[in-house]
Amino acid sequence: MxxxxxxxxxxxxxxxxxxxxxEIKRAYKDALSTYNENSLxxxxxxxxxERDKILKTIKEAFLTLIDENxxxxxxxxxxxxxxxxxxxxxxxNQEKPPRAHTYNMTDNDDSAxxxxxxxxxxxxxxxxxxxxxxxxxxxxxxxxxxxxxxIELSEINVVTKISVSVLKSMEExxxxxxxxxxxxxxxxxxxxxxxxxxxxxxxxxxxxxxSSAQKK
Amino acid sequence: xxxxxxxxxxxxGVGKSFITVNxxxxxxxxxxxxxxxxxxxxxxxxxxxxxxxxxxxxxNRFLNKTVKNLxxxxxxxxxxxxxxxxxSLCSMEVANLLHAHKLKIINAIQKLSFDYILLDLGTGTNFxxxxxxxxxxxxxxxxxxxxxxxxNSFRFIKAVYLRKLxxxxxxxxxxxxxxxxxxxxxxxxxxxxxIIEIMLKHDPDREKFxxxxxxxxxxxxxxxxxxxxxxxxMGDKIEDLCNRHFYSNFQFLGNVGYDVRIHDSVLSxxxxxxxxxxxxxxxxxxxxxEKIINNRPWNH
Numbered sequence: 001m002x003x004x005x006x007x008x009x010x011x012x013x014x015x016x017x018x019x020x021x022x023e024i025k026r027a028y029k030d031a032l033s034t035y036n037e038n039s040l041x042x043x044x045x046x047x048x049x050e051r052d053k054i055l056k057t058i059k060e061a062f063l064t065l066i067d068e069n070x071x072x073x074x075x076x077x078x079x080x081x082x083x084x085x086x087x088x089x090x091x092x093n094q095e096k097p098p099r100a101h102t103y104n105m106t107d108n109d110d111s112a113x114x115x116x117x118x119x120x121x122x123x124x125x126x127x128x129x130x131x132x133x134x135x136x137x138x139x140x141x142x143x144x145x146x147x148x149x150x151i152e153l154s155e156i157n158v159v160t161k162i163s164v165s166v167l168k169s170m171e172e173x174x175x176x177x178x179x180x181x182x183x184x185x186x187x188x189x190x191x192x193x194x195x196x197x198x199x200x201x202x203x204x205x206x207x208x209x210x211s212s213a214q215k216k
Numbered sequence: 217x218x219x220x221x222x223x224x225x226x227x228x229g230v231g232k233s234f235i236t237v238n239x240x241x242x243x244x245x246x247x248x249x250x251x252x253x254x255x256x257x258x259x260x261x262x263x264x265x266x267x268x269x270x271x272x273x274x275x276n277r278f279l280n281k282t283v284k285n286l287x288x289x290x291x292x293x294x295x296x297x298x299x300x301x302x303x304s305l306c307s308m309e310v311a312n313l314l315h316a317h318k319l320k321i322i323n324a325i326q327k328l329s330f331d332y333i334l335l336d337l338g339t340g341t342n343f344x345x346x347x348x349x350x351x352x353x354x355x356x357x358x359x360x361x362x363x364x365x366x367x368n369s370f371r372f373i374k375a376v377y378l379r380k381l382x383x384x385x386x387x388x389x390x391x392x393x394x395x396x397x398x399x400x401x402x403x404x405x406x407x408x409x410x411i412i413e414i415m416l417k418h419d420p421d422r423e424k425f426x427x428x429x430x431x432x433x434x435x436x437x438x439x440x441x442x443x444x445x446x447x448x449x450m451g452d453k454i455e456d457l458c459n460r461h462f463y464s465n466f467q468f469l470g471n472v473g474y475d476v477r478i479h480d481s482v483l484s485x486x487x488x489x490x491x492x493x494x495x496x497x498x499x500x501x502x503x504x505x506e507k508i509i510n511n512r513p514w515n516h
Binding site: 001002003004034040041042043044045 | 361363366367370371408409450453454457460461462463
């Protein structure tokens, strides 16, 4: 078995050396989907240690290439060792592709893990059972569950990409500023999945709560 | 030039025999001289899929020396140009083939004069299956898009790989430490990386030779029972992944769609592409057959 040691960071992510940050992000996402532990295509191909090592290398490649300074330093190492040609590298340096919209993308991966670790609380389960038994779920209930899980709105934002203002509208029952039906359902699903609670129950309960509130 | 395609894949029930029969029939329809050989010794049923009821004998007659030439045990099928060598009349103990018999069969297969020789192999990774798979410098493995089948496929690839690696070390000159590593009984089960590591330590000059020898082997694979809602890029992803992490060459031949009518064709003992020529799986296999025909060995 070959591991990724002999490849450059560009080869690891399967991208050309003049890739934009958008392409790098997409390639990173693709690589993670291939090599993550739930991926079907690599199922049983690697031992846990091998997989961890590969994922670590991929992450390192991503964090280096997405950071402009680190990337420049890395490129010059490649040029020095003759792995890429100077001409290509210098063209790349002159013409920087526009930076894609990004909010601290480099930390994104860690946040997802951090949020995952914070969970596993027994309290949350008890609270959820209590709330689910009512049938209706209000924004306050959502907030209660989130607080019990110990998750901040900003953290949900990082994991789900739902903007904080929308999350707030959801929690504060501001029906007029909620997104249309299908989006709302999706947002509720992501919200519930982040807290690792039953998405269907949250969706049903919250929508029921809204429709009953509208009638009043 | 004769092309031998062993058709294997670790897991049972993924459709090895089904694909062998249908690919064979498709290649024959293109006017190629094709022979199918049932090497699922002890688990033969290629004849049933072909609708052959009364067999006069196959490999058994070659092994007990009633027939001197393996080619003479081939019988014709309902399809023109498509011949068949069965093994269902072999002894009940044939699954534990003698080593000498195995070599005799492999040698005879390599001498057959057909355009395409398709070998239907059994389940699992026993030495017979692996050695039959290594009869040629290329082979097709069949997989389904399920964790169980994927797991068995990777195991099959790794087992073929280790067998090939040992074969290369056995047949060529290597440092005695490397040679010793492959001789049974080993204290620990040797894996391919172990052997390569020993070689890098004791015989570093031969590394390139070994790599080249390993890269001569071409794995091709088919994803069978592919359902509509699945990721269509799965096969390409596996191809890419295997080319990245193994030294051999991998080629994805295509998906074959899932279809309930496949079961009907098995029940009626009729060749699927004959009974249902315009169904998605038949079209999928047709594309694969075309790919195989266009696959010139010197194109790689």
